[in-house]
Amino acid sequence: MKNIITIFVLLIGLVVNVSAQKYFTKTGNISFHSDTPMEKIEAVTNSATSVLDMETGKIQWAVLVKSFSFEKALMEEHFNENYMESTKFPKAKFTGSIDNAGSLNLSKDGKYNVTVTGNLEIHGVTKPVTSSAEFVVKGGKITANSGLKILVADYGIDIPSLVKDKIAKEIDIKIQATYEAMAKS
Amino acid sequence: MKKYLLIIIALIVVLGGSTAYYMYNKKSASIEDLKTDVSVDASALVSAYESDEDAANTEYLEKVIEVSGKVDKSETKDGIQSIYLQTEGGMGTVLCQMEEEITAPVSGENIKIKGICTGYLMDVVLVKCKVVN
Incomplete structure (x- = not known):
């Protein structure tokens, strides 16, 4: 009897683990800032x-460019x-993928620092990028x-020379997400 | 004569300058002030995107859309309310991000929401939304 219970508990554990391998969000927050002495631009x-996907450490993001809102209509x-x-x-x-995905245990409370490497596609141009990320499980x-x-x-x-001083050459992007476990279908 | 000319030039400069300043500082328009371009059913909108995204973009992208359907769920995260609309078949729903938070509608309730279509990811996304009666 005890054995059966043990097996049962193990099985449940397995099912929970397997089904919690993928996480997603549809309401991720991305903001960017362009800071120059002439003008501060912010969009969100x-x-x-x-x-x-925690099984493979793969991570994907997608955002609709038109969904960014700015303070000024212009x-x-x-x-x-134009841009x-x-x-x-x-x-x-x-x-991309999380380089040290093995150190990330999303079923255990804690703070995890990871490095993400991959390809970023903006304006039809794809470039390799690396970034550090912090996961907090609570x-x-x-x-x-x-x-x-x-x-x-x-x-x-291309930034026209007329507004060159108003738009930073380097744009600061911030990304924030609350992930939910994907229901297995 | 010269004096008049100067006054006229000064007026033009002031007017032009203030118009430019006004245009430059103009806030992004609220959905209330925008005219609806297309009215569509939630299921029809999603299936248009699922079958041919490019064609759907030509028809709906950046347009002010009035979409009608049944509420799937409403979620508020970091002060941003997202109302999802049910669709028949398919995986995707219509995700409407509200301009201002409203009392969460009940799941299954019929609703009509006006917003700006920004395209299709997992769902068709509408931003700056407002419920219309």
Whole structure:
């Protein structure tokens, strides 16, 4: 009898573990900042999606460029029409993996620092990027924070000389997500 | 004569300057002030995106859309409310991010939401949304 219970408990543990291998969010937060003495530009979106596969350590992000909102209407218009050409390139994507995924145990409370490497696609141009990320697991809730700096010129975005002093060459991007376990179907 | 000319030039400069300043500082428009471009059913919107994303983008991207459907669920995270609309078949739903938080609608309730379509990821995403009666 005891054995049966042990097997049963083990089996349940297995099922829970297997089903909790993939995590996702549909409401990831991405913001970016451009800081120059002339102008501060800030934009934010809350509808980025991300999928995290703990079995392989693979992580994916996707965001709709048009979902970024700016304080000033004109900035939003220039961002979409002149710089990001968001009708032609509606999405920005990141596909990569967590280098030290083995050290990350999402079923146990704690703070985990990891390094994520992969490819970032913006404005139709794909570049390799590396970033450090922090995962915090607390009471079953998984939040991830990361940030990276990118060069506007790397992604084939031309800034006219007229506004050159208003837009930073290097853009600071912040990423934040609360992941949910994906239900196995 | 010269005096008048100077006054006129000064006026033009002041007017032009203030218009430019106004345009430059104009806040992003609220959804209330925008005219609806397309009205569509939640299921039809999602299936359009699922079958041909490029074609759907031409039709809906950046447009002000009034979408009607049944509420799947409402979630508020970091002060941002997202209302998901049910669709028939398919995996995707319509994700509406509200401009201002409202009393969470009940699941299954019929609703009509106006927002700006920003495209399709796992769901069709609408931002700056507001419930219309």
